[in-house]
Amino acid sequence: MTALGFLYPGHSAEDDYQRIEQLLGSDIRLDLAHTDIGEELETGSADRLAAGVEELLLNGPEAVVWASTSGSFLYGWEGAHEQIRALARAAGTPASSTSFGFVHAVRELGVRKVAIGATYPADVAELFAEFLRAAGIEVTGVHSGGVVTAAGEWGEGELMSLAQEADEADAEALLLPDTALHTASHIETLEKHLTKPVLTANQVSVWEALRLTTRKVNAPSLGTLFTREPVVQV
CATH class of the missing domain: 3.40.50.12500 (Rossmann fold)
Known part of the structure; x- marks a missing residue:
């Protein structure tokens, strides 16, 4: 065990x-x-x-x-x-x-360009992008959902909308960084819809x-x- x-x-x-x-x-x-x-x-x-x-x-x-x-x-x-x-x-x-974990996972997948779909306010989401850039990862775009505390109440519909709005054509993977989001049951669906790897916080x-x-x-x-x-x- x-x-x-x-x-x-x-x-x-x-x-x-x-x-x-x-x-x-x-x-x-x-x-x-x-x-x-x-x-x-x-x-x-x-x-x-x-x-x-x-x-x-x-x-x-x-x-x-x-x-x-x-x-x-x-x-x-x-x-x-x-x-x-x-x-x-x-x-x-x-x-x-x-x-x-996000840094190491991006490297594991061998991708260099990522898009971010964050529930956070825009200024906080940009700090995550800066963190990734410090690791040598190129961020093609940052989308902010502007949520402070309610992300845990989101269902599949809100999650899919966030992913679609955040995705960039030249991004090789999409990152959804909030551990307050329920994503474990939806990763396969997200990847099939976006046709690229999706990394979620949990x-x-x-x-x-x-x-x-x-x-x-x-x-x-x-x-x-x-x-x-x-x-x-x-």
């Missing part, structure tokens, strides 16, 4: 992790600890994350992921690195965040945790990221 731990802010789309665990169909357990949501950078503060880690450690995780995209990229490229270093020290395991968070433990799982229902062979970087 591979146990993976996730620090999830508040309560919104946490049932995505139950769905993903079912879709993985193997000896993998996904454990969540909920952290408090504060103002902007407070959400991802070392104290809040450390408090959540204490709960996760009871389940013996092999890796821990801070499952908040904005709660990591708002710290900037260097600040987000320090955040996960502190998390790894607190957990005593390999650690990462959803933001870095999907990427789980993939990143598996990457930290060197586990590779083939799960077609979770999209291209969970079916394609790793790209050899040269």
Whole structure:
């Protein structure tokens, strides 16, 4: 059994992790600890994350992921690195965040140009684009849904509209970065409609945790990221 731990802010789309665990169909357990949501950078503060880690450690995780995209990229490229270093020290395991999960997933797919469909306000969405650019990823466009707190109530219709509005013809993949969105049951549909890989926050968070433990799982229902062979970087 591979146990993976996730620090999830508040309560919104946490049932995505139950769905993903079912879709993985193997000896993998996904454990969540909920952290408090504060103002902007407070959400991802070392104290809040450390408090959540204490709960996760009871389940013996092999890796821990801070499952908040904005709660990591708002710290900037260097600040987000320090955040996960502190998390790894607190957990005593390999650690990462959803933001870095997106970077590693894009590299895994071997794509260079991506479009972003974010529920966030425009200024916050642009900070995610800047984070990706710092990793050497070209962002062809950023679409903002302008949502602050209601993304967890979105269904397939709203999700599909966001994806369609955000997609760019020259983008090789579409990124949907909000962990408050329910996406686990819709990735296959999104990819078939857009005819390109779609990376979503909770999907990427789980993939990143598996990457930290060197586990590779083939799960077609979770999209291209969970079916394609790793790209050899040269």
